[in-house]
Amino acid sequence: MAHPIHRLFIPAPGQKLRQPQIAPECVSVSKASRREDMTEAEKIAAKLEPKLARAFFKLLATMQEAVDLQALADALASGDIGKVLSLIVNADTGMADEEVEQIIQEAVWGGAALAASQINARVTGAYFAFDRLNPRLISWLKGYSLSLIRQITDETKESIRDKLISGMTSGSNPVEVAREIKGAIGLTTRQQKAVSNFRKELQTFHERKGAKAWNLGGKIDRVNGRQVFKPGADGTPKDAVDERRLRDFRFDGQLQRAMGTGKPLSKEQIDRMVAAYERKYLRYRSEVIARTEALRTTNYGVQDAWRQAIETGKVVESQVRRMWIVAKDERLCSVCAPIPGMNPKRGVPFGKPFSTPRGPAMVPPIHPNCRCTLFLRQWEPEQLANG
Numbered sequence: 574m575a576h577p578i579h580r581l582f583i584p585a586p587g588q589k590l591r592q593p594q595i596a597p598e599c600v601s602v603s604k605a606s607r608r609e610d611m612t613e614a615e616k617i618a619a620k621l622e623p624k625l626a627r628a629f630f631k632l633l634a635t636m637q638e639a640v641d642l643q644a645l646a647d648a649l650a651s652g653d654i655g656k657v658l659s660l661i662v663n664a665d666t667g668m669a670d671e672e673v674e675q676i677i678q679e680a681v682w683g684g685a686a687l688a689a690s691q692i693n694a695r696v697t698g699a700y701f702a703f704d705r706l707n708p709r710l711i712s713w714l715k716g717y718s719l720s721l722i723r724q725i726t727d728e729t730k731e732s733i734r735d736k737l738i739s740g741m742t743s744g745s746n747p748v749e750v751a752r753e754i755k756g757a758i759g760l761t762t763r764q765q766k767a768v769s770n771f772r773k774e775l776q777t778f779h780e781r782k783g784a785k786a787w788n789l790g791g792k793i794d795r796v797n798g799r800q801v802f803k804p805g806a807d808g809t810p811k812d813a814v815d816e817r818r819l820r821d822f823r824f825d826g827q828l829q830r831a832m833g834t835g836k837p838l839s840k841e842q843i844d845r846m847v848a849a850y851e852r853k854y855l856r857y858r859s860e861v862i863a864r865t866e867a868l869r870t871t872n873y874g875v876q877d878a879w880r881q882a883i884e885t886g887k888v889v890e891s892q893v894r895r896m897w898i899v900a901k902d903e904r905l906c907s908v909c910a911p912i913p914g915m916n917p918k919r920g921v922p923f924g925k926p927f928s929t930p931r932g933p934a935m936v937p938p939i940h941p942n943c944r945c946t947l948f949l950r951q952w953e954p955e956q957l958a959n960g
């Protein structure tokens with residue numbers, strides 16, 4: 574009577590399901606998918622994405638706000654980097670963690686409900702009801718959220734350490750440096766570098782003859798109300814760094830004036846512009862994380878519903894196959910486009926990973942901005958016998 578539990582898909586609590594972060598080759602940050610081109614799973618993920626982005630932003634912003642400026646300045650004055658980092662890592666983020674966890678749960682449930690309706694529509698006599706409170710799923714969810722949050726905290730710690738060690742700070746006393754460090758909490762090393770370069774550029778802005786790439790006084794590029802960026806070859810938003818598109822455009826008048834009069838920007842002006850830039854970068858980072866995680870967890874929900882259907886005997890594992898559905902705007906993606914051709918026509922068996930140009934993978938996404946989804950179905954044995 575006992576159905577085997579397919580551990581292959583279930584990382585132990587705290588363990589990661591995440592694919593290794595790899596250089597993206599097909600980034601479509603500047604392109605918003607048309608709704609009618611999306612798979613059902615993509616739609617579910619897209620709907621949850623803004624909510625998840627807000628929750629991540631809240632988490633990162635809370636991490637920042639929770640650090641006591643004076644304590645941070647004291648730790649900096651003592652020269653103890655370990656103490657500085659522990660202040661940041663141990664900051665109390667309160668309910669922000671739970672909010673992230675809750676939305677991830679919603680995504681998994683959304684994917685599972687979709688799969689359940691497909692199972693009931695296609696598998697004769699299945700009458701499958703997905704159990705949201707399945708203990709295995711609940712413990713997976715807990716572990717997944719925890720490891721995701723821990724990863725974000727670890728990255729933050731790493732980038733603050735880099736900032737301190739590489740002397741990316743410009744303040745002349747501990748309180749000033751503390752303020753700079755505090756503002757940078759939540760950003761990656763690369764993003765922090767962009768912020769400190771931005772500050773340097775502002776300090777000499779009045780010496781410029783022009784700032785053509787900045788498009789001063791221009792408009793923010795938006796799609797559906799959201800700011801979009803042209804990505805560079807490695808997928809980072811090129812113009813966010815090179816053209817400072819993440820700056821607060823409301824300060825453009827001050828920049829133009831500094832250039833026109835040759836009078837340097839005041840320290841207060843620079844601090845305000847840098848703070849606004851950091852804030853927008855934090856929001857941008859939250860959106861990037863949310864985009865990947867919303868899709869990953871929705872896909873996981875689809876997968877988990879099928880697992881439950883197998884475990885409860887509603888479908889027959891040996892007849893289930895999984896197909897990798899390449900998102901419409903990824904048809905030219907060098908990572909994902911070849912995947913369907915690399916795998917059996919009727920799909921891979923339930924417990925087997927897909928072959929991909931990046932090695933075996935269980936569930937998409939496999940690169941930032943990957944929008945691929947899963948489709949599972951149960952075949953008749955004779956259909957499978959004929960290849």
Ligand SMILES: [Zn+2]
Binds near residue numbers: 900906
């Ligand atoms: Zn993809």
